[in-house]
Amino acid sequence: MRSEFDVDSIRSAISALTELHEFELLGDHLRDIGVSVEAVWEHFQWNVVGDGKLLDPPTEQQALARSILFRESMEKTASHPFGPALFGLYVWGVAHRAWKLSYEFVRMVDGLKEFQMCWAEVRPTVPEASSVRACDAVDALTRLLVEEISVEDALCCGDVDRHFDAVQIAHLRVGELGDRLRGLTDEEDPLHSGLLKAWYASRVYYRAVESALVATRAALNGDASALPGAIAELEAAEAAPLTYVQKSELGGHRSCLGRMLESVEREWLKLDHVKVVYLFPFGCSGIEAEAAVKKLGSQAVPPRLGGIRATAVRRVLELCDVWAGADFHKRRFEGASIQLPPVRLSHPGGTAVDELKAEIRLSILGNHYLRLETHHYGLDPHTAMFTLFRAAPEHGTMAVTCGEDGRSWGGLHDFAVDLQSEVAALLGEGVESRSGRYHVLATVYGASAVPGPNAAVANPRRLISGAQFREAFGAQALLHTVPNGVESIADWTRFTVPTDTVLATVRKAGNLVVGTANSTILVPFGMPTFGVGTYETVAEFVGTLDGLCSVWADRLARRHREVTALVNGINGTLDANEIAEYASRLRREQVSLHDFASEYRAVQSLIHSPSFMASPADTEALSELLLLSGVERSEKDIAEKLGQLLNDRLEVHIDALAAEFREHVDRERERRARRSRSLIEALLAAMAAMGFAGVVQVLQGQGLPAVWTWILLGLTVTAAATCSVAVYRWSNPGGSEPD
Secondary structure, eight states: OOSSOOHHHHHHHHGGGTOGGGTHHHHHHHHHTTOOHHHHHHTTOTTOEETTEEOOSOOHHHHHHHHHHHHHHHHHHHTSTTHHHHHHHHHHHHHHHHHTTOSOOHHHHHHHHHHHHHHHHHGGGOOOHHHHHHHHHHHHHHHHHHHHHHHHHHHTTTOHHHHHHHHHHHHHHHHHHHHHHHTOOGGGHHHHHHHHHHHHHHHHHHHHHHHHHHHHHHHHTTOOTTHHHHHHHHHHHHTSSOOHHHHHHHHHHHHHHHHHHHTTTSEEEEEEEEEEEEEEEEEEESSOHHHHHHHHHTOSSOOEETTEEOSEEESSOOOOGGGOOOOTTOOOSOEEEEEOOOEEEEOTTSOEEEEEEEEEEEETTSOEEEEEEEEEOSBOHHHHHHHHHTTSTTSOOOEEEESSSOOOBSSHHHHHHHHHHHHHHHHOTTOEEEEOOOEEEEEEEEEEEEESTTOOOSSOEEOOSHHHHHHSBTTHHHHSOOOSSOOSTTGGGGOOOOSTTBOSOOOSTTOEEEEOSSEEEEEOTTOOHHHHHHHHHHHHHHHTHHHHHHHHHHHHHHHHHHHHHHHHTOOTTOOHHHHHHHHHHHHHHHHHHHHHHHHHHHHHHHHHOTTSSSOHHHHHHHHHHHHHHTHHHHHHHHHHHHHHIIIIIIHHHHHHHHHHHHHHHHHHHHHHHHHHHHHHHHHHHHHHHHTTHHHHHHHHHTTOOHHHHHHHHHHHHHHHHHHHHHHHHHHSTTSSOOO
C-alpha cells in the first residue's frame, strides 16, 4: 500500500481530466489507501436497483449511505498529500461520465454537493497547505460541473432565456476555478496543468455557447443578423484545444444555427391556435378492468390521490358516439373518470409556463390514462416542439403543482407516474400500476406562414391545407416523432418532415393527419370542430393502448416466473404423489394461462373488430393509427411469448411428468402383484405343511403318549412356518420387497 501519492501518479491521474476513459487510474490510487471506489461509483448510476425497482431519485437510506461513505473516504484521504483533491477528481470524473449516459440528474448533482459538504467539514483538519489549495481548486471544478448539468437541464426545457441564464452562472463558476488556479504554486504544478486545461476549455466552450444563444434568441424574435457571427465563433471554438465531447456539442449547435440561417428567406410556420393533449397511459395488475371502473364509480365523494383532492367522479366517460359498436359481451370503450384540479407548470424560479385541465380515465377494456389538456396561441416552431416535448421523461426540470397541498413534482412525467400509483392504491391492496409510453395529441385549428422567423406582419398568409402546412419551415417540429432528448440548441431545425407516417384514410381534401410512435398531429383545416372530434377520439384511444399492453406484458412475465419456479422444483427424487401434485399444479397454471389468453384475445379482437366503431370509415382510420403507433407490434410480441409459454414449456413438462407418473404407477402395480403372489404361495405352502396334522391325529389314535402328540404338533407348526418363509424368499430373491 502506498503511503502517499508521488508526483508521477498525480500527473497520470490528472490526465483523466481530458481523457475520461483513463479515469480508472484515479480509482487505482484511491483503492490503495482504502477508499471504496466501486461504492462511490455506484452512487452516481441512474440504474441502481433496490427492492426489484429502479431507485432514482435515491431513497433516504441511499442518501444516508452515500453521506457516510463520502465522509469516511474523505477522512482516509485527508492524511495523504493531495489525497482529498484526487478523491474530488474521482467524484468529478464519475459524475461527468454518468452525465453523458442519463438525463436523470438528481444523483449526479447530489453526489457532487455531498463531496463539497464533506470537504468543507474536513478542510480545517488537513495539515498541508498545498493539499488544501489543491482541493479548493477541485472543489471549484465540481461546482462548475453542477452548473454545467443545470445548463443541459435548461437546454432540455427549450426556454432560451433560462438557458442563457444558466450559461451565465456557468461562466461565473469558470471564473471561480480560474481564481483558485492562480493560488496554486509550483509544488502543485501537476494538478495545476490539468485543471488549467479544463478551465481554458470551459471558458472557450461557454463563450461560444453564449454567442449561439444570443443569436438564436434574436433569430426567434425576427432578427437573424447575428447568426453568421455566432456560427463563425462556434467554428473557431471547435478548432481550440477542447475535449472531443465539447467539440461534438459545439458542432451540433453550429449545424442547427446553420440550418436556421439557410431557412431565413423561407416562410416560417406560426401556430395561431393549437390544442395539446398529453396522454399518460397505464394498466392495473391485481384487479380486473371492469371491477376497477365499478369501484371508482362507487365512490360516494371525490377521493384523495396522495395530497390531491379530486373535484368530481364521473361514472361515464365524455366520449364521441363513434364508439357505439360492441362485441358479443356488450363491451365497448367506456368507463369512469376522476376530475382533478388544474395542473400548473412553471420554471423552478417561479415563472408560470402553463395551466392544464386534468382528469384520470379508467376504461373497462383496461386502457386507463391520465389526460392533460391545454390550448396555445401564436406559437413559433421552437416553442411548439418543446410544448410537445413536455410529456417526455427527458424534459428538463419543471415545477408541477396540482391542488393546494403545496407538493411539487419535477416534470409532467414524474407527476403522471406518481398519480398512477395513487390510483392503484385507491383501487385496493395488492393493486399495482404499470405505466405505458406517453402519447401527445396536437390539433392545429389555425396556422399561418410568415416571411422569416417570427416576422411581425400585419396580414400573415393563412394556411388552408395540409400540403401548405408541411411546406412551411418549422412544420417538422410538430410532425416529427417527439424526441427522446435534446441534443443541441434549436435541434428541431434538423428534423425532417415525415412522409411514411401520414394517414391515407383522411377523406377530406386539404386535411392532414400524421401518426408516430408517440404523437398524433391533426391539421383539419376547413373542418368544423365536431368533425375534428372524431379523429381526436380515435387518436386518443390509440394513444392509450400502451398502458394495456404494459399490464398484459407484466401479467405474462409474472406467469413466466411462476411457471419457471414450478418447473425448477421438479427433480428426480419425487415420489408418485409429489409428481401427481406437480402435474396438477402445472395443469392449473395451464388453465390459468388459457384463461388469460382468452381474455387477451377477446380484448384484442374487439379492438380490431369492424363492429368496434359505428362507422366503417372510422374503423379504417383506427386500423391505420394502430399500425403507425406500434401497438400491433406490441400485441404480436405478447401473443408470441404467450404461445411459447403455453405450447412449449408447459406441454413438454406436463407430458414428461405424466410419463414419469405412469412409470411410477406401473412399478408400484408390479410390486404389489409380486407381493400378492408371494403371500399366496407362502400360504399354500403353510397349508401343505399343516396337512401333516392329519398324521398327528392318526398317531393319537394309536394311543401315543400325550407328550409325543404335542411334540409332533410342534414339529408340524415349525415345518409349516419354515415352508412359508422358504417359499416367500424364493419368490422374492434378495430377501426384500421390489421397488
